[in-house]
Amino acid sequence: MRRFVPAAVLLGGLLIIGAGAFLVLSLHETPRGAAGTLLASAIGGPFRLVDQNGKTVTDADLKGKWSLVYFGYTHCPDACPTALNDIAIALDELGPQRSAVRPVFVTVDPERDTPAVLKSYVTAFDAPILALSGTPEEIAQAAKGYRVYYAKHPEAGGDYSMDHSSVIYVMDPEGRFTASFTQENSPEEIAERLKKLLS
């Protein structure tokens, strides 16, 4: 029996590595078919939040259009404005098809990012961004659904920053996870990919 242990460990290790590679690759490639179905059910999920106009928005409201979902916060000086800018530029490149895509910005900092703050923030971007806030519990649920990590990092003087996953999730009109983009993807790449998905 003992001689099977190394083999079992090796097999287990390979399975873990394989699963990891699958997840990593899938995040960067459009998962379709059986693999895509698995991931589609793994990212997303139910949420109940409030938009920049104070209106309740749930995951059901995202259906009917493609959504580009990004979690961030308005005090974020680099990753978040860059992601939202990239989305705005990509939408510009889509031309008439842009109306089929809805950018969604979900705050991971509901303490500071009230609907009013979000409303003021997203008007700076040339895109019709749906900006969502909520109670800490509601945000936690949404982030959990999208496998988004975030954590408050206190700084001197009571200030703080937020560590957060910086990923743009592409959800199809049925609310299924379809693809993702990171800061490695240029707006042109995002637009190109979206054109293919929309066609």
Place this chain on the structure above:
Amino acid sequence: MIGRRLLVVAACLVVASPALTQTGQLEVSDAWARATPAKAENGVAYLTIWTPTPDRLVSVSSPVAKTAELHTMEMAGMVMKMRPRSGRRAPPALRRSAEGGSDCVVSSRPLSSSVAC
């Protein structure tokens, strides 16, 4: 190109128009500021400081921001992290004081946003 309605607040104390600014033996290069949304509280700018001898960056300030702070920016996997940094020691002999260009200064409003590392 930036979104048409994005008001760029390039309020960086080190937006040097020449790519390289030399003051005595200290050199500052590659200074740039991230476009800051008009209503954002924080902005960010990056720069590289080169020193001929070991040195220490003790503070940063900006005439266009309420406060300016030194931070590091790090993308760990897909997670963005920002950490305060004080008294960054610059290595000797014209080596990059901000290795990998990951240091920066973040500052807060009002007046506008900004800056550097």
